[in-house]
Amino acid sequence: MMDKLTKIFATNFKFNESEEKVNVEKVLDETTVDGVVKYIKSGKCKNIVVMVGAGISTGAGIPDFRSPGSGLYDNLSKYKLPSPECMFDIGFFRENPDPFFDLAKQLFPGSFNPTPSHRFLKLLNDKGLLLRLYTQNIDTLERIAGVPDEKLVEAHGTFHTSHCIDCNKQYTLEWMREKIFGDSFVPKCEKCKATVKPDIVFFGERLPQRFFMLAEEDFDKCDLLIIIGTSLTVQPFAGLIDTVSPKTPRLLINKTKCGQSSQLARLLGMGSGLDFDSENNYRDVLLLEDCDKGCQQLADALGWAQDLKLLCAPEGRREWL
Numbered sequence: 001m002m003d004k005l006t007k008i009f010a011t012n013f014k015f016n017e018s019e020e021k022v023n024v025e026k027v028l029d030e031t032t033v034d035g036v037v038k039y040i041k042s043g044k045c046k047n048i049v050v051m052v053g054a055g056i057s058t059g060a061g062i063p064d065f066r067s068p069g070s071g072l073y074d075n076l077s078k079y080k081l082p083s084p085e086c087m088f089d090i091g092f093f094r095e096n097p098d099p100f101f102d103l104a105k106q107l108f109p110g111s112f113n114p115t116p117s118h119r120f121l122k123l124l125n126d127k128g129l130l131l132r133l134y135t136q137n138i139d140t141l142e143r144i145a146g147v148p149d150e151k152l153v154e155a156h157g158t159f160h161t162s163h164c165i166d167c168n169k170q171y172t173l174e175w176m177r178e179k180i181f182g183d184s185f186v187p188k189c190e191k192c193k194a195t196v197k198p199d200i201v202f203f204g205e206r207l208p209q210r211f212f213m214l215a216e217e218d219f220d221k222c223d224l225l226i227i228i229g230t231s232l233t234v235q236p237f238a239g240l241i242d243t244v245s246p247k248t249p250r251l252l253i254n255k256t257k258c259g260q261s262s263q264l265a266r267l268l269g270m271g272s273g274l275d276f277d278s279e280n281n282y283r284d285v286l287l288l289e290d291c292d293k294g295c296q297q298l299a300d301a302l303g304w305a306q307d308l309k310l311l312c313a314p315e316g317r318r319e320w321l
C-alpha cells in the first residue's frame with residue numbers, strides 16, 4: 001500500500017510540474033463526449049481502463065451508498081450504528097456481526113440482473129478495447145454480464161468466497177447462501193466456531209493483492225480512463241485517477257460532478273483530481289447523466305447501438321444469466 005501511495009504522490013508531483021511548465025501533448029481535439037468518441041474511433045486509443053462504483057448498479061435496484069435519501073448510508077437507522085460506515089468496519093463486525101448479516105440477505109448476489117452500463121462494459125471488451133475493469137462493487141454483476149475474470153479487478157472484494165475471521169478456513173458462495181438464508185443467520189466456522197465473513201473488503205482491511213499488482217501496470221498503459229457511477233470518495237481506489245499519464249484523457253459518466261480535488265489537497269500533493277472547469281483543462285470530460293443513458297449515448301455515437309441492443313435484449317443475455 002505504501003508503495004502505491006508513494007507512486008500516487010510522485011505522479012502528482014510530476015503532473016503538477018508538467019502542468020505548469022511543460023505544454024502537455026493534447027490527445028483530444030475537444031474536451032467533450034464527441035472529442036472522446038473521435039479519439040476512440042481514430043484507432044489510437046487501444047487500452048481503455050474503466051473504474052466503476054455503486055452508481056452502475058442502481059438501475060438494477062441495488063442502492064448506492066451516498067446518494068442523499070436513497071443511498072444505503074441514509075437508510076441504516078434501524079441498526080442504531082455509531083456511524084453508517086460501521087456496517088462495513090472490521091472492528092465493529094468482530095464485536096457485532098448481526099447488522100451486516102441482516103443487510104447481506106438483501107444484497108446477496110443472484111437476485112439482480114446487469115444494467116445497460118454493465119452490458120456496455122462487456123461490449124468494450126468485445127470490441128477489444130478493455131484493458132481492465134476496476135470495480136468497487138460486490139454484486140458480481142460485471143461477471144454476470146460476461147466480463148471475463150482476467151479483465152476484472154474486484155477492488156473491494158466479492159461475495160464469491162468467504163473466510164473464517166480467526167482460522168481463515170475458506171467457504172463457498174453456496175455455503176454462505178445456505179447459512180445466511182437458513183437458520184444460523186450469523187455463519188460460524190465448522191473448525192473453530194468463529195464468524196465466517198464474505199471476502200468483501202471492510203474498512204480497516206487491505207485491498208486484494210491483485211488490485212495493487214495490476215494497477216501498477218495498467219494505469220501506465222492506459223490511454224483512456226472512463227469512470228462511471230462512483231463518488232470517488234474511498235481510497236486507495238479513488239486515487240487511481242491520478243496515476244494515469246498526464247496526457248491520458250479521463251471521462252466521468254455520473255449523475256453528480258465529483259473527483260475534483262480541493263486547492264488545499266492539491267497543495268499538499270494529495271492528488272490533482274479531475275479538472276472539468278478550469279481554462280487549462282485539456283483532457284477531462286464530464287457526462288453529467290444517468291450512467292445507463294450515458295453509456296447508451298456513447299454506444300450510439302460510436303456506431304455500436306445495435307451491438308448494445310443485442311447484449312441488452314433478453315435473447316442476447318440468456319447465455320449469461
Ligand code: OAD
Pocket residue numbers: 052053054055056058059064065066067071088136137156201202203229230231232233234253254255256258289290291292
Ligand atoms: P457512492 O454511493 O459513494 O457513489 C455513487 C455515485 O454514483 C454518486 O456520485 C451518485 O451520484 C452516482 N449515481 C448513483 N446512481 C447513478 C446512476 N443511475 N447514474 C449515474 N450516476 C449515479 O458509491 P461508491 O463510489 O461506489 O466500500 O462507494 C465507494 C465505496 O464506499 C463502496 O465500495 C463501499 C462504500 O463504503 C466499502 O464498503 C468498503
Ligand code: ZN
Pocket residue numbers: 164165166167168169189190191192193194
Ligand atoms: Zn475458523
